[in-house]
Amino acid sequence: MLEQTRLSLARLGRVIANERQIRGWTQVQLAKQAGVNRAYLSDVEQGHRNITMDILVRLSSTLGMTASDLIVRAENAFVEPAISGSPK
Numbered sequence: 654m655l656e657q658t659r660l661s662l663a664r665l666g667r668v669i670a671n672e673r674q675i676r677g678w679t680q681v682q683l684a685k686q687a688g689v690n691r692a693y694l695s696d697v698e699q700g701h702r703n704i705t706m707d708i709l710v711r712l713s714s715t716l717g718m719t720a721s722d723l724i725v726r727a728e729n730a731f732v733e734p735a736i737s738g739s740p741k
Contacts, residue, residue, distance in 0.1 A: 658703075659700065661727065661728075662697075662700040662701075662702070662703065662704070663699075663700030664700075664727040664728070664730040665697075665700070665704065665709075665723065665724070665727040666697050666698040666699055666700040666701075666702075667698070667700070667727075667730055668723055668726045668727045668730055669694075669697060669698055669712055669716075669723065670698040672716045672718065672723070673698075673716070676716070680694050680695055680698070683712070683715060683716075686715045687708075687711040687712050687714075687715040688711060689708055689711060689712070693708070694712075697712075706720070709723065709724075
């Protein structure tokens with residue numbers, strides 16, 4: 654996966670997790686309400702899945718937001734880069 658894509662997915666996942674936590678919801682609750690698998694949601698929140706537009710719309714709608722809201726927040730979010738085994 655391209656580095657830019659990986660970072661974008663990590664940002665989006667962090668925003669989704671943050672919005673879920675603000676509402677006091679568990680992954681199980683959000684996944685059930687949005688009609689997605691909890692393991693899939695976990696992978697999305699960790700930035701390990703390339704989320705589909707269908708799932709993005711379902712999650713954002715369940716969170717009371719638009720897909721655009723989540724994307725804009727993700728574009729403005731900071732995600733610490735992964736720490737590699739040795740410094741460069």
